[in-house]
Amino acid sequence: MAQPVHRQDQHTFVIEDDEITDSDSVSNTQEPVPNYWQSEIFRKNDQLMFHRIEEGTSDYVNVKRSFVNGMRNSEKPIHVVGIYKKNYQWSVMDGARAETFRVFAKAVTSRNGGDPNIKYGWYGGSREEIRAILSHGFCSFENRSSSHGDGGYFSPANNPMASARMSPADVDGVKHILLCRLILGKPEPIPFGSQIHLPTLTKFDTGVDDISSPTKYIIWEPYMNTSVFPVFIVSFKIESISTGKQPNTFNLFH
Numbered sequence: 001m002a003q004p005v006h007r008q009d010q011h012t013f014v015i016e017d018d019e020i021t022d023s024d025s026v027s028n029t030q031e032p033v034p035n036y037w038q039s040e041i042f043r044k045n046d047q048l049m050f051h052r053i054e055e056g057t058s059d060y061v062n063v064k065r066s067f068v069n070g071m072r073n074s075e076k077p078i079h080v081v082g083i084y085k086k087n088y089q090w091s092v093m094d095g096a097r098a099e100t101f102r103v104f105a106k107a108v109t110s111r112n113g114g115d116p117n118i119k120y121g122w123y124g125g126s127r128e129e130i131r132a133i134l135s136h137g138f139c140s141f142e143n144r145s146s147s148h149g150d151g152g153y154f155s156p157a158n159n160p161m162a163s164a165r166m167s168p169a170d171v172d173g174v175k176h177i178l179l180c181r182l183i184l185g186k187p188e189p190i191p192f193g194s195q196i197h198l199p200t201l202t203k204f205d206t207g208v209d210d211i212s213s214p215t216k217y218i219i220w221e222p223y224m225n226t227s228v229f230p231v232f233i234v235s236f237k238i239e240s241i242s243t244g245k246q247p248n249t250f251n252l253f254h
Contacts, residue, residue, distance in 0.1 A: 050084035050134075050233060059085060059232075063179060066120070067234050070160040074238070081174055081235040086134070097137065101181070101229040108185045108205065117184040121154030121217045123230075124166035124177045130233070133178065138224035148190040148209050150197035152224050154182060154217040162215065169238075179232040182206075182217055190218060197221060 053060045063083050071078050088098045108116040125133070132139065138152060155163040160177060167175040185205025190196070192209070198220055199205060206227070207218035219227050 050086050053083045053085055053232075059083075063232050063234065066157045066179075067122075067160055067177075067236070070155075070158050071164065073161070077239040079237045079239065081237055084233045084235070086230055086232070097225070098229070100226055101183070104226040105183050108183050112185055112205075117186070119182050119184055119217065120157035120231075121180055121182045122157065122160040122163035122177055123152065123154050123180055123228075124160075124163035124175075126168050127170040127176060130176050130178060133230060138228060146195070147192055148216060148218055149194045149207060149220075151207065151218045151220045152228065154180065154219065154228075156214060156217065159215060164236075174235050174237050176233055176235050178230050179234065181229040181231055182219060183227040184217060185227075187211065187214075187217070 053063075060083055064080055067080065068078075086094075088094045105116045105118060153162075155161065157179070163177055164175065167177050169175050183205070186203060187206045187208045188200060188204040189211040190207035190209060199207075205223075206220070207216075208214035209216040209218075
């Protein structure tokens with residue numbers, strides 16, 4: 001059942017059961033994170049754009065479970081460095097973005113018979129791209145894959161692998177991936193090789209690569225900043241052969 005849309009700065013998001021891959025085989029991601037990762041990041045002008053979520057909270061458990069289980073086929077162990085939640089009270093513009101998403105969700109709900117079809121989706125990017133998204137919203141996708149048309153590609157909550165591959169490591173060897181709320185509305189299947197950049201018919205809102213079992217949610221570029229609401233960041237590190245040298249403490253957004 002679709003959940004009601006609330007004001008985003010007051011709502012505690014819940015990843016629904018059908019968006020999470022159930023698995024007990026997650027041992028390769030459960031090793032303790034070294035203390036040198038424990039620092040506040042995602043600051044700008046001495047204010048927190050995101051805040052670190054404490055381990056054991058429902059948000060932390062749900063988000064980590066979704067990411068960890070979805071990455072269980074990774075060839076190398078993955079360490080979750082930290083999970084952060086966007087602070088939409090940080091600025092007037094952030095508040096406006098939250099309100100825009102709420103209003104657009106309400107409109108899609110009305111048009112689609114009461115169901116806006118809101119899902120979580122992962123979006124991988126470089127540190128610089130994620131910083132730009134947090135500050136200014138989504139922009140161009142010229143350097144992105146366009147296998148199923150021109151738009152923003154998101155991975156389902158239970159399968160973040162494709163988006164994780166789009167996340168290059170920063171100078172400290174840490175990768176970052178956004179978990180966003182997506183207004184999918186009525187999606188249409190988009191065939192491989194398509195070059196479209198808008199819905200083919202007015203009754204459609206978004207695209208998917210496979211209507212029955214999608215691995216790509218496609219939000220068309222004109223609607224990226226009304227249909228996408230970044231909520232969480234997962235920072236993670238892929239284990240490599242140890243050199244005996246520990247990374248420096250990092251701060252992404254100073």
